[in-house]
Amino acid sequence: MSEKVNLNVNGIEIESDPNKLLIEACEDSGIHIPRFCWHKRLDPVGMCRMCLVEVETPRGKMLVPSCTTEVSDEMVVDTESDVVKKAQEGVLEFLLINHPLDCPICDKAGECPLQDQTMAYGPGESRFVEEKRHFEKPINISEIILLDRERCILCARCTRFSDEISGDPLIEFIQRGNKTEVNTFPNEPFKSYFSGNTVQICPVGALTSTSYRFKARPWDLKSTRSTCNGCPTGCSIELNSSQNKMLRILGVDNDAVNQGWMCDKGRYNFEYLNSDSRLKTPLKMMDNKLVEIEIQDVYSELTEFIKDRQTKVNFLLGSNLTNEDYVAFREFSKTISQSESSFYLNDDLLYKGFFGDNIELAKIDDLNSSDAIVVWAEDLKEKLPVLYLRIRQAVKNGVKLIVFGHTNETLSDIADVFYGKDMVSENFEILKDLSKMKEINNLVVGKNITAILGKSTPYQADESITKLFEFLNSNANSKVLNAYSKGNTYGAFQTLENLKGLNDFVNDISKDNTDLLFIVGADPIGRSVYSNQIKSIIKSIDTVVTLDNFNHETSELSDYVVPISSTLGEKEGTFTNIEFRTSRIEKLVPSPGQTVSDWEFITSLMNFAGLKAEANSLEDLNRKAYENLDSSLSPVFDNLDKPSNLDGMINISKPKISTSENKLNKTMFFTGEKLYGDSATERHSDSISMLGSKKFIEVSESVVEKYNLTSGSCTxxxxxxxxxxxxxxxxxFPNDLVYIPTNRRELNKFDFSREILIIPTQVKEALNVN
Amino acid sequence: MSWDDKLLKQAKKIIKLYPQKRSALGPLLHLAQSKDGYISDDSITVISELVGITEVQVKSVSTFYSMYKQEPTGKYLLSVCKSISCEINNSSEVINKVQEFTGLNNNETDEEELFTFEAVECIGACGGAPAVQVNYETVEGVTPENAINLCEWLKETKPDVVVADEMQENFGGIKSFDWAIQDNSGATSTAPGFQTLKTTEVKK
Structure with missing residues (x-):
């Protein structure tokens, strides 16, 4: 540890780490210095001059911007002197010269740093009588982000974010001086997976989202802290609602996880909660039609199946359940069926992973302290977006990055070594002997590395990743971050044993071993690569009960459909992220109609059937989820609610996943998922539905030539x-390879083990004419 | 790509002069200026691909500096200094005369695309105030009368290469000092004459 420095601020002695910025050192000691441009997670620029303070120098007292001044020993600082106050008044008067003061119609009003600091530090009146500068009121800089340039105070937070953090600098300052504005290049919109963060960090109302614009006033908002369940990163979030409607989600700065950032899907996908198409009443299949029935009838009819405990029951669970929901199904299965039930996760990429006894599992923070990061997984920007940001941050701090596979091209830009098509074959196998590849040996052997490993497509053999893992494990001091990419997968790992994946579901499940099938929060027909097989399985099974927020292709084939409350803001529970950090899922809004939580449905059903449930309340389930852990350290509600544990508690466990390797025939097609798709929830979120509706494929150059593709589209x-x-x-891509995003509907309906014809559009039109 | 092979070759040569590609941004923008007389969006796209940054980042730089024009200029860019030394030495009259002759307001281009006029801040020739630049070739000690003569000469002879020394001799007056040995090279476009950019040529 380096020594601390002592400084005197406003007559108070404070201590700080050396090399810290003055504004940060003061903040840590409880002395607030006003600021607009400075942001803890961005590089300082000293743009706004609001943080001027007086520092004693050999040449007398001087005004310096505290956001670009490092602390030094025996520094004497005054943040409240008359000179400082005068400076702050001056800065604010200047900032307000061109600010339109349209606070009454501005969404930021009430939580606006410019408004607040003008009240606290401003001169109180303006001497500016001239015409303010004018711009066209909000312009769309992307489908979901609006920019009002009149309100902008040119702090450069948004442009710095897009450059430093997300790495897609599509907005910049244009012009100079009085004419300076933030803008995009013509016809090149601010298409970023992280654009919502710029709205959150904008210190004025210049950047707004179509999602929240004109929806509420900050002082009318109810809010609670929760965890995003969109992917296993598990970002800390703040939910905002007004009049019982969820209106906004903000990122919360959890140092170990998301550091305040979120992806746009996590931020805006909540809109489906307010959709009119939500399922509100239970449905029953009668004469090939789903008709509304009462929830009591569902209970009593299902009781007939389960009360004699002879029924063979199996479960297909989605990844958007809370840990408590998973436990409820676990307890339910123990009670109702004498034969063994199996749990299948709705994941066509589930594989055994690397959880062996000799393997050290990594935390997200280990990325920053490693010598190198090795990645071979699905495209992290598409599947674990904020983890992608953390990798970018680590690389910025000097950590080396080695990336394998053509599916990880978004990281190839910042990778020190990118093993693309020359090293990884079209069958997703490493072509060369790893020990003979010079670059990786230089960066990895004998070093501390974090390996992010996962299957990049269902068509990848487990063996190929194992090879890489074994090389790293035997040649470097390696920690592994298993990159499963779906929601609360790690919560399922923690609470359910012998989990299996969709490939096992297809192989195992038949009429013979399943009388009753529960499908919870999953639409495998609409999403997975096993669509057709699962469709025929579901059709063959006697009774299928689906629990979900919306009707979808799978629920439409079910015998009962139960509307459930969403894990996002409509129920309480816990969530476990990629590093086995468990944190709180909180409830903020009531769920509509007759919806129930998964665990409520299951416990009610057991009670209805007269089966004695061991866990009857959420608290019971929560305790049951972690009963094997040391009670003082386990993430039960009592512990998680302690202020010191708000960021969650890590309990690394080594799950037993008993999925078998999926044997998919590899053809020229391979599948994956993009961040935005058109699942039921995405379709019913206005913001996201615009972004994930386009149907497209990615092809290698040789495919274009081979099929004579010229018009930009094909069939x-x-x-x-x-x-x-x-x-x-x-x-x-290696030659003759085609990528198909299966989270766009219809595209997952193909049988990828057989030939799919590619017909260029112009040829097809000619055929139709004849 | 809207740049021809010759220009691209030149661009790549410039990029090689720098340790980082994006450092070549400034000269490349001058190159674009010499091609079109302004920085077109097409050129910005080409440059962004050449140096590996986004288009808006290039746009940001190109709109920040006033020597990169955002709209097409005429064949001759007339820059008359309006800063303090020149102002004291009657540059406002020079400005008036040039505006009268060309019929142009500040930052305007005439219909024949011959002249673009601009009144600019200090061009570093205070010793020879008032100073005028034609395509960034400086003439010092320009009287209002000589300013008109200079414009007339440009209009009549339409030289492809504008040479500072030649104009100084014919239309200039007092000089700050002798800048360098006499030479007969000058600017070929409304971009400053740089040898590496090939925007300078010897007048025959």
């Missing part, structure tokens, strides 16, 4: 199925 056909898509050339 994929197999049997009766015909889907017209646009195509994009991806130069990172």
């Amino acid at each position: 994929l056909t197999q049997d009766e199925l015909e889907v017209t898509v646009s195509y994009e050339v991806n130069n990172n």
